[in-house]
Amino acid sequence: MKNILQIDNVTKSYAKKKAIDGVSFCVPEGEVFGLLGPNGAGKTTLIRMINQITMPDEGMIYFGEDKLSEKHIPLVGYLPEERGLYKKMKVSEVVLYLAELKGLKGLEAKRRMDFWFEKFEIKDWWNKKVEELSKGMQQKVQFITTVIHKPKLLIFDEPFSGFDPLNANLLKQEILNLKREGATVIFSTHNMESVEEICDAIVLINSAKNILQGRVSDIKQNFKKGEYELITVSSQIEKVLPSGVEIISKKEDENGIGNCISVLKIPEGMNADVLSSILKQTDIISYREILPSMNEIFIQTVKSGKQQ
Amino acid sequence: MNKLWIIVKREYLSKVKKKSFFVLTLLGPILMTLLIVLPVVLQESTKERYHVIVVDEIEKTVIEGDTISFFKGKFKSNENLLFEYSDDITEAQALLEGGLCDAVLEIANTNDKPPIKSFLFYGENEPGMDAKSDIKEQTKEIYKNSVLRVDYNMTKEDIKIINDPQIDFYTKDIRTGQDSKAEIKTVLGAVLGFVIYFFIFLFGGQVMRSVGEEKTSRIVEVLTSSVKSVYLLFGKIIAVALVGLTQIVLWIVLTLLLIGGVSLAEPDIFSAPEKQEIQVSQRVISVDSLDLTQEKDNFAQEIGETIRSINFPLIIAMFVVYFILGYFLYASLFGAVGALLDNDTDNSQFTLPVTVPMIFAMICVPMVMNTPTGSVAVWLSMIPLTSPVIMLVRIPFGVPVWQLVVSILSLLLFIAGAIWLAAKIYRTGILMYGKNLSWKEVIKWFKK
Numbered sequence: 001m002k003n004i005l006q007i008d009n010v011t012k013s014y015a016k017k018k019a020i021d022g023v024s025f026c027v028p029e030g031e032v033f034g035l036l037g038p039n040g041a042g043k044t045t046l047i048r049m050i051n052q053i054t055m056p057d058e059g060m061i062y063f064g065e066d067k068l069s070e071k072h073i074p075l076v077g078y079l080p081e082e083r084g085l086y087k088k089m090k091v092s093e094v095v096l097y098l099a100e101l102k103g104l105k106g107l108e109a110k111r112r113m114d115f116w117f118e119k120f121e122i123k124d125w126w127n128k129k130v131e132e133l134s135k136g137m138q139q140k141v142q143f144i145t146t147v148i149h150k151p152k153l154l155i156f157d158e159p160f161s162g163f164d165p166l167n168a169n170l171l172k173q174e175i176l177n178l179k180r181e182g183a184t185v186i187f188s189t190h191n192m193e194s195v196e197e198i199c200d201a202i203v204l205i206n207s208a209k210n211i212l213q214g215r216v217s218d219i220k221q222n223f224k225k226g227e228y229e230l231i232t233v234s235s236q237i238e239k240v241l242p243s244g245v246e247i248i249s250k251k252e253d254e255n256g257i258g259n260c261i262s263v264l265k266i267p268e269g270m271n272a273d274v275l276s277s278i279l280k281q282t283d284i285i286s287y288r289e290i291l292p293s294m295n296e297i298f299i300q301t302v303k304s305g306k307q308q
Numbered sequence: 309m310n311k312l313w314i315i316v317k318r319e320y321l322s323k324v325k326k327k328s329f330f331v332l333t334l335l336g337p338i339l340m341t342l343l344i345v346l347p348v349v350l351q352e353s354t355k356e357r358y359h360v361i362v363v364d365e366i367e368k369t370v371i372e373g374d375t376i377s378f379f380k381g382k383f384k385s386n387e388n389l390l391f392e393y394s395d396d397i398t399e400a401q402a403l404l405e406g407g408l409c410d411a412v413l414e415i416a417n418t419n420d421k422p423p424i425k426s427f428l429f430y431g432e433n434e435p436g437m438d439a440k441s442d443i444k445e446q447t448k449e450i451y452k453n454s455v456l457r458v459d460y461n462m463t464k465e466d467i468k469i470i471n472d473p474q475i476d477f478y479t480k481d482i483r484t485g486q487d488s489k490a491e492i493k494t495v496l497g498a499v500l501g502f503v504i505y506f507f508i509f510l511f512g513g514q515v516m517r518s519v520g521e522e523k524t525s526r527i528v529e530v531l532t533s534s535v536k537s538v539y540l541l542f543g544k545i546i547a548v549a550l551v552g553l554t555q556i557v558l559w560i561v562l563t564l565l566l567i568g569g570v571s572l573a574e575p576d577i578f579s580a581p582e583k584q585e586i587q588v589s590q591r592v593i594s595v596d597s598l599d600l601t602q603e604k605d606n607f608a609q610e611i612g613e614t615i616r617s618i619n620f621p622l623i624i625a626m627f628v629v630y631f632i633l634g635y636f637l638y639a640s641l642f643g644a645v646g647a648l649l650d651n652d653t654d655n656s657q658f659t660l661p662v663t664v665p666m667i668f669a670m671i672c673v674p675m676v677m678n679t680p681t682g683s684v685a686v687w688l689s690m691i692p693l694t695s696p697v698i699m700l701v702r703i704p705f706g707v708p709v710w711q712l713v714v715s716i717l718s719l720l721l722f723i724a725g726a727i728w729l730a731a732k733i734y735r736t737g738i739l740m741y742g743k744n745l746s747w748k749e750v751i752k753w754f755k756k
Contacts, residue, residue, distance in 0.1 A: 053739065101314060101531070
């Protein structure tokens, strides 16, 4: 798979503190890529370098095949965590101005603005001043300014903050639409649920360093602990389990049918043995592998990083 | 470059479209005119004259059959003071207590020689400073004249010559034969210096606020992801300059229209005085013909004359040069300061270093006006941070070419440095929030 962005051993310091320290990773084209990390890990610094707001002290950033340079600016769209527009300007003027700065010509910019205004049902607002809009409305306008020039690479820093659930969902659908249309999305967030839902791959930054990266499915596989959830009709399973299998928890189904839900830790390669032995005792209603959530992986990795 | 103009366009339009711009542009000249005209009108229409009753108790003298009273009937009433006379002090004081006049001036009859004792009694209305000194001066003058007339037997004509010895005093430039107009040059210089000071602060402040607004509204993060941050800073500086230019041009046009209206109504105001040739030890010198019956020169005529004698093309050229250079110097510094502003920090620590040199220059203006070729004036007119103001004060008096060259070159050099410095501070500062931003922190950026 082609990479749209390659971060190669990038370092950036402020005064004496290293904000980013020898970070390398690749962002595959056409995917949603999660840039994760706790507060102050260096995500914003990294995003600013990708946006060419600041330059790396060391290392290189490549856009496709080329070194990142000014000509790539129109190809990138950026929604910062701290939103802001000119409060005294009219909505349409702000949108057109920011579109022009991204290299869009007047008429084309206007056509696309109309398209988005219609889509987000804010057409009536074009002649209002930004300060007259509600916060949610302003967020929508800012989202439009991020995507209006059809960038190949989109960078969303905590895009859902400040949106109500309805609009957050709308936004999520738009992000997935953009992906479908071929755009690559870099998605920085603390919201691990949304990472599971929309990210294909991630990198986890902590204390200026890259501590975990890969495809979400691979990472989950790597972090699995060999735990399985088993639902059986009878709760009498202990006796039949082969040795080496550990019962981590067992409880009655809360729905009141009386099924038993157990969590088992099963060594690799013993799945078939376990299932066949249990089947001799009782019926199995469901059996599935428990994969760790991104939330758990995040906490676990960051914590273990701290202990080191 | 294309993006720079997009930025300039937005900045320009958004500022010109503001209501405050429209109001200021339109009302500026009108307010100026009103400021000049209103006090005069108000003074004439509402001022009540300060009413003084004079009681002269000095014994009358008789000369050649005339009874001469020292003070009675001698005070001159004017637009501020009204004099009346009484012979009875108790009656006069009763009038004062009854509120029928504002004050009673008693000139006491003392038997001994001078000083003459005089008392100004006042009731509810204490005399102002002007009224008090006017009454005092008139008293002295009248006493002097009376002494000259009575004790020294002088005629009225003699006294007139003593009081106004009719000397025409000319200060001439030996190279050109032109009259020196130091007073008017001083005023012109001070006005030019102040105008530069005022506009640099006005427009520099606009750049600073505008930068600060983009920072606090956080839109700067999106902007810097689209354009180089120096473009943002210089787009703003250029746009504010253009806005200022627009405003000044409109002011000039409107003011000229007003002046045009005035000169249509009073065509003689700017007419030239006649010249008169005088023979002075075999040389002929031209001077203004003085109308000896007229006590005061026509002030308007003098201004007209001076305006023609001053090297205006040079002054205008230098005004434009120093205005533009001074603006760019201070606007870039103000822009850098704007990038450091934050709601959370103490902002005056950032603005002070930029405003202090300008304020210092303004404080030095009176000194420079008095001695425009003194060493302080010369140095300050060549040091970049103060030169835009100080040089303008000096220029009407004539400045050696080398000093102008040094001053402008050093200013240009300093601007290059200031722009470099401002761009660097701006780039870093614009993305810094909170974090105990201070000059100490800023210095660290340069050490790296």
